[in-house]
Structures are given as C-alpha cells and as structure tokens.
Amino acid sequence: MKIFIGGSTATGKSSIANLISKEFNGEILSCDASQVYKYMDIGTDKKKELETKQHLIDIVNPDQNFTVVEYKYYADIVLNDLNKSKINPIIAGGTGFYMDAYLYEQEYGNTQINEQEIIQSLEYDLEHKGPDFLYDKLKTIDPITAKKTHPNNTRRVIRYLTIAISGKKPSELSKTFKLNQEDYCFFILTASRELIDEKILKRVHHMIDIGLKDEIENLLHLGYTFNLKSMQAIGYKEWKDFFYKNEKIDNVIEKIHINTRQYAKRQRTWFNNQYKNLKNVYYIDIDDMPYEKISNIIYKTKK
Numbered sequence: 001m002k003i004f005i006g007g008s009t010a011t012g013k014s015s016i017a018n019l020i021s022k023e024f025n026g027e028i029l030s031c032d033a034s035q036v037y038k039y040m041d042i043g044t045d046k047k048k049e050l051e052t053k054q055h056l057i058d059i060v061n062p063d064q065n066f067t068v069v070e071y072k073y074y075a076d077i078v079l080n081d082l083n084k085s086k087i088n089p090i091i092a093g094g095t096g097f098y099m100d101a102y103l104y105e106q107e108y109g110n111t112q113i114n115e116q117e118i119i120q121s122l123e124y125d126l127e128h129k130g131p132d133f134l135y136d137k138l139k140t141i142d143p144i145t146a147k148k149t150h151p152n153n154t155r156r157v158i159r160y161l162t163i164a165i166s167g168k169k170p171s172e173l174s175k176t177f178k179l180n181q182e183d184y185c186f187f188i189l190t191a192s193r194e195l196i197d198e199k200i201l202k203r204v205h206h207m208i209d210i211g212l213k214d215e216i217e218n219l220l221h222l223g224y225t226f227n228l229k230s231m232q233a234i235g236y237k238e239w240k241d242f243f244y245k246n247e248k249i250d251n252v253i254e255k256i257h258i259n260t261r262q263y264a265k266r267q268r269t270w271f272n273n274q275y276k277n278l279k280n281v282y283y284i285d286i287d288d289m290p291y292e293k294i295s296n297i298i299y300k301t302k303k
Contacts, residue, residue: 001302002179005092005294006031006099006275007189008267009260010199011286014047016189017092019291021052024088024298029078030056031093031102033155034233036071037062039219042212043235045203052090062219062230065119067159072101096270097156100175103184103278107173118165122158123227137161144171150266155232177278185301186281187294188271195287200260204253207235213242213249234259 003026005017017028030036034044035057041048046057055078060066075098082089091102100106126134135151141164149156160170191199216239224231226240238255241247275281282297284290 001088001182001298002102002184003088003090003298004099004102004184004186005090005189006094006096006186006271008191008196008264008271009045009094010196010203010264011189011191012290013092013094013189014045014050016187016290016294017090018047018050018052020294020298021088021090023295024090025086026088026090027053027055027082029075029089029091030054031091031095031098032057033071033095033098034230035093036060036066037230039222039224040215040230040233040236042207042210042215043233045207062224063228065229067162068097068101071098075101094267096267096274097159103177103179104175105178106175107168118162119158119229122161123229126154126158127227131157134158134161138164141165142169142171145169152262153266155229181279182301184280185298186275186278187297188275188281188283189286189290190268190283191286193265196264197261200264201257204257204260207256208249208253213239216243234263 003020003024005013005020007013014028020026021028028050032044034040035046036059037044038058038061040062048054056071056074059074060070079089079102091099093099122134125137131151131154134154134157135146135149138149138157138161139146142160145160145164149160151157163170163173212235216236219231219236220243226232226237231237235256238252238259242249242252280301282294284293
C-alpha cells in the first residue's frame, strides 16, 4: 500500500512519516522539489536525523536542471525496488506536482527538446521583464492552465511555458488516476493559519540559528549562483541582496518569513482543492492526535 502524507509547510509531515514508516514497514519518498538538491539542507528543512530510510533527497547538484519528469524517473526506480522488497512507500511532502507523479498516469509534454535553452530564455524574461510578463505569455498560450496558476508562482509558470513551447499545451495533456482504491491512503495534515504562521516564524529563526547563512556562503563558494533554479527556492533567493547589496539580515529573515507564509497559503489551496474528490483522502488536524488517527485508519484499511 502507498501511504501519502501531504500538507503545507510546518505541519510536521516528515515527523509523522517517520513514525508511520516504523510502524508499517515503510521507507520515505520525499516529495519536495527543493530537497532533491545536494548541499541545500537547512533552507529546505531536510530531516536527515530520521530513523527511517529516505529516498529522493540529495540526488542532483544545485546547478542541474531538475523537473517533474526526472523526478518521476527516479521515483519509479525507488517504487520498483521497494515493491520487490515488500516495503511500503511513505510518500511525504508538500510539492503537489510531485505527488501527482504517483497518483496519475499523465503526459508531461515533449520537454526534452532544447529545454535548457527555453528555461534560460524564460528566466531572462523573468529577471528583466518581471513575473507579470511571463504570466501574460502563459495566458496567451494556454489560458486554461493560466487560470489555475498563481502569477507569483514563477517556477510553475516557467514549467508550464516550457512544456507549451516544447510541444503541447499543459491543459491538453492527458491525466488519468492510476491507483486502485485498495492501493493507497492519502492523509493531508491541516492546522489553523495562526498556528502555521507561528510555526513558520520559529522555523525561520531556527534555520538562522543553526547556520543558514553559512550554508548560503558555502554554496556561493562552490560556484553556485542566485541565478540557478535551485537557488530560487524560498530560504535561498532572499539572501542575494544581503551578499551583494549589504542588506541587513533582519530584512532577509522577514522576507523568508513572508515568502514562506505565502507559499504555505498556496499549498493549502492546492491540497484543499486538488485532492478533495479522491477516495481514501483524510484531512487530519495536527492538534488532534494525528499519528494515532492516521495509524488507526491505515489498520482499518489494511484489514
């Protein structure tokens, strides 16, 4: 059985996944678009101290272009190996695109043709013309997809434009649910906005305390720059002016806090809307004994 644990940032997905993995003979498959990158641990909140084996973290260098297509390739290999060993995959994270790679049979477009050149061109437009310019381009090429996409989610806008320019409109790509009802349980962790905001602020300060600035300095020392896709992740992009324009660290902290809150809001919207009509989906409040509730549901489902 595949067990999915999703939700916005700061809902404790990794900790719950670790406990569930130990109880149900599982291993964790990270479903996070930033945790795939090496050397980026603190800002992506990797939980390397978990007792359970984790997959799909630290698999590419920060200067490598990595998309959902590559993610699906690696995920399929891991799933096949776990299946042979009769180990339950615990798929945990907050990147909806990556969750969909497990849930749906879908096309991703012919994105291998000059993909890097297309992305570089779009990133140039983003830097020099702004996010509204890219979003307007997406509205022109594929208004259906644009309507479902937030203009400020530039990573997703660039991904959709890359797919469209490379081959086929994202809205025209087929997408079919591929799991049987008995094959999965999907748990979405929820909490009040006030609690999430409080936990995010504590997390940001904790990241600073344990050396986030040093992690950024190390990445720059290794030759990685803020122009890279990986360095556009929240927790990293906000440091550019600190290093190159002498911005105060308090401003960096505030930017990370605000951007993380906004990201959590987008995640809540995604998980509330994208999966609510699927079977075997359970919304679990993190203040209401989440581990016990999830464990009980899995036991009942497996009977």
